[in-house]
Amino acid sequence: MTSKIVPVIMAGGKGTRLWPLSRATAPKQFIQFIGDKTLFQETLSRLADPELYEAPIVVTNEEFRFLVAEQAREVGVKLSAMLLEPVARNTAPAVAAAATLASDLFGDKAIIQVLASDHEIVADKSYYDCIRIARDTAAKGKLVTFGISPTEPATGYGYIEIGDKLPEGAHAVKRFIEKPALEKAQKMLEAGDFYWNSGMFMFSIPQLVSELTEYAPNVLKAVGKSVSKAVRDLDFIRLDADAFAKCPDISIDYALMEKTPNAAIVPSPFKWSDLGSWDSVWKTGTRDESGNVATGSTTLVNTRNSLVMSHGVHLAVQGLDDVAVIASEDAVYVGHLKDSQDVGKLVKLLANAPATSKLTETHPTSYRPWGGYTSILNGDRFQVKRIFVLPGKKLSLQKHHHRSEHWIVVKGTAEVTIGENVQMLRENESVYIPLGEIHRLANPGKIMLELIEVQTGSYLGEDDIIRIVDEFGRH
Structure with a gap:
């Protein structure tokens, strides 16, 4: 039984509102926006505080599992578990599954904190004060949410009206309000006692299970079966797909928080944003004297109150006001900041057109458990990629039916297996892998291995890989 908080991080979302940086296979929680x-x-x-927290449980999906593992490794954070959802079923099933697992790992009286993985938060003293108030309130049997002090009449958030103050410092919840029209949002801002619904929660496991039993028994039943049949795979726990698919697709707000008489809210003054649009990214960024937020390779002339970000080409912006100009490696978005809530509609148009659908799904850079690759140039019967392999990692032993490959090492040392032959390649050395030959690439060194791969052949798709041996369990 732990006396610390067990964090549960929701990291499975595939948001596209921050396109072109955010894509279906590389959503905003895994992208550097501002900072390192x-x-x-x-x-x-x-x-990070070991006095306050246990190691976190991360709830994500099959597609993001290696991204989660690698990004946690980069910042030196050990995870207590990574729970893989076989299908997306909203937050109520995800929270129920994580709570069931936390009960097994940390005792059935543990307190869990549910966090989004894609919010921008300034974690100052007021933040941790709110965390402790929420923990103490949850320990008394309340289902606790965090209400953010509104700074404007935002129409993109739900609101919560607070009621009487509770002994631990939280307040009872009077009512939840759906995303309002501007006029209603303005009135709530002026009235006070109304807070933005942050989507962060604190629950004691016994209280959560008790209330799910009463208000969402079908969620609890399906999740319980899914966890009991879960399978461990390397560092991951795979929920049973058939049982989890039977869960209702419902949020924890609808399933529980809006029904229970035990809902409590901690009024939270710390700086918070769900970064749901380019407009909100601009608001949270550090603005220069002209009101601009600019990152990456950019030049701005006579431009005001704008967001200019580049993850690739150099962006030069002149004579504009109130715009977002966002460049990824393969696409550029330009629009008024005030219209940025509607980027999702634009992404749907792109996704529905065969010529542009790929721009909404994948980045030129794709991550794998061993490192990843960036597509540099595609042509008729040839393709050029930059491959990067983490120290100590190796790709699967594999072969291709339709392509041959040339590898040129530009950084680090490569151990190359071709058939029965194993050789070491250093910087500026190259090798040729004939079509159909069994081969493998490994990085035996202490620094990142980078190489340029030139593929030639009649078909160059990623599905032309026959894996013979793979340490990551892929087929």
Whole structure:
């Protein structure tokens, strides 16, 4: 039985509102926006106090499992578990599954804190004061949420009206309000006693289970079966797919918080944003004297109150006001900041057109458990990639039916297996892998291995890989 808080991080979302940096296979929680850490890594950093927290449980999906593991490793945070959802079923099943696992790992009286992996939070003293108030309130049998002090009449958030103050410092919840129209949001801002619904929670496991039994028994039943049939795979716990698929697709707010008489809210003055649009990224950034937030390779002339970010090409912006100009490696978005809530509609148009659908799904850079690769140039019957392999990692022993490959090492040392032959390649050395030949690439060194791969052949898709041996259990 632990007396510390067990953090549960929700990291499975596939948001596209921050396109083109955010894609279906590389969503915003795993991307560096401002600073040298991703939002997921910033979330992990807020859980660093070993006096307050146990090692976190991360709830994510199959697609992101190696991203989660690698980004946690980069910031030196050990995870207590990584729970893989076979299908997306909203927050109520995810929270129930994590609570069931936390009960097994830390005792059935543990307190869990549910966090989003993609929020921007300033974790100052007021933040940790709120965490402790929420913990003490949850220990008394309340289901606790964090209400953010509103700074404007925002229409993109739900609101919570607070009621009487409770002994531990939280307040009873009077009512939850759906995302309001501007006029209603303005009235709530003026009235006080209304807070933004942050989507962060604190629960004691016994109280959570008790209330799910009463208000969402079908969620609890399906999740219980899914956890009991879960399978361990390397560092991951895979929930049973058939049982989990039977869970209702419902949020913890609808399933529980809006029904229970035991809901409590901690009024929270710390700086918070869900970074749900480019407008909110601009608001949380550090603005220059012209009101601009600029990151990456950029030049701004006679431009005001704008967000300019580049993850690739150099962006030069002249004579504009109130715009977002965002460049990824393969796409550029330009629009008024005030319209940035509607980027999702644009992404749907792109996704529905065969010529542009790939721009909404994947980045030129893809991450794998051993490192990853960036697509540099695609042509008729040839493709050029930059491959990077982490120290001590190796790719699967594999072969291809339709392509041959040339590898040129540009950094580090490569151990190359071709058929029965194993050889070492150093910087500026190269090797040729004929079509159909069994081969493997490994990094035996202490620094990142980087090489340029030139593929030639009649078909160059990623599915032309026949894995013979793979230490990550892929087929």
